[in-house]
Amino acid sequence: MSSATVPATVLEQAEWQARERAHRDRMRRWTVPHQRRRAGGIKHPVLDFLFTYYSHRPSHLERWQPGPGVLLTGPDARRFLDRPGYREVSGGVALDRSALTxxxxxxxxxxxxxxxxxxxxxxxxxxxxxxxxxxxxxxxxxxxxxxxxxxxxxxxxxxxxxxxxxxxxxxxxxxxxxxxxxxxxxxxxxxxxxxxxxxxxxxxxxxxxxxxxxxxxxxxxxxxxxxxxxxxxxxxxxxxxxxxxxxxxxxxxxxxxxxxxxxxxxxxxxxxxxxxxxxxxxxxxxxxxxxxxxxxxxxxxxxxx
Structure with a gap:
């Protein structure tokens, strides 16, 4: 476990999970219809652009991330350690600024x-x-x-x-x-x-x-x-x-x-x-x-x- 300084913003598990759900639900208004169209071989000449010209995958668009300077607390925060750039610090998990490539x-x-x-x-x-x-x-x-x-x-x-x-x-x-x-x-x-x-x-x-x-x-x-x-x-x-x-x-x-x-x-x-x-x-x-x-x-x- 790192002894790095605790980030300035601390989010309790219930709070960051609520934000995570809100972001996922917000983005699924766009990603779910797109995925259904794609599964059916249906092209949308207006909205497909958001997922084809831009290369951010729908699954990544749905994925919540706290950004720098935020400490995620609670046992469920450890799943962020499976993503690049996160580390365990005193009290929870945070984005590791030193991991910037x-x-x-x-x-x-x-x-x-x-x-x-x-x-x-x-x-x-x-x-x-x-x-x-x-x-x-x-x-x-x-x-x-x-x-x-x-x-x-x-x-x-x-x-x-x-x-x-x-x-x-x-x-x-x-x-x-x-x-x-x-x-x-x-x-x-x-x-x-x-x-x-x-x-x-x-x-x-x-x-x-x-x-x-x-x-x-x-x-x-x-x-x-x-x-x-x-x-x-x-x-x-x-x-x-x-x-x-x-x-x-x-x-x-x-x-x-x-x-x-x-x-x-x-x-x-x-x-x-x-x-x-x-x-x-x-x-x-x-x-x-x-x-x-x-x-x-x-x-x-x-x-x-």
Missing amino acids: ERTASTARFVCSLLEATAARAPRLSCFGLHEWAMVYRQPADQVRHAQLPLRLGSAGTDEVVESLDIRCGHYDAFRFFSTPARPRNALQPTRATQIDLEQPGCLHANMDLFKWAYKLGPFVPAELLGDCFELAAEIRILDMRASPYDLSDLGYEAVRIETAEGRAEYARAQAEFARQVTPLRERLIAHCHELLVGNKHDHKSDGD
Whole structure:
């Protein structure tokens, strides 16, 4: 048993088990339907993204973790010792901060730099979700990303929208899926190397990615914060696809018609609201990164994601 200093927050077994159940039940609202669809071979072009583009397994999403600085008491706490990064300390079990790997420390530095740079910029609300349109621009029908869905305006109408509006996507992981003819139409040409220079707090994809940065930091992010990031990513994803060129009416989603001035205004309002909601989550992730890196043995490294 370690003689390390007892963490600042002590949770009795009944308390942390209640939090564990609450988190599991909260996440199962999303994981159970996804697993049922997958078992039945049913694709969901909106929500599958949360489990396919993002690589966090449903079972891991359901798993509660206290985060650093928390002591779990009671005999049942010993099961956390089966997970990497936990140790027995005086009075119970806690996350071992010294177990932070070089890879996780490197990720924390990158995430901290990216999120701080993003937070320092004003939200830009003029992209109107055209990245989804640019992904199907002049694409053969069999190469469209969601070929099972009809295009609301058809291929020609979709192409006309792309050609009539300015595309200003600064998010590399959206831009890299643009069709080849759409790439030169983008006002920016983002790369992985320019990611920190270009991401801004109005970007739907940058805000969805808070979920990715939370799970990449592993057990050093509390499950409740991970859950907050996931659920906000789910709401953002729904807007992302409602503003896309696809007809989602059979799935119960009403289109945000960004091909019209009214639709673009609706999109910008929703985008601004998500930028507001994501701000405290970003701040919490930045704080966790700083906490991890202060005095860490790997803090001399400077690798990216």
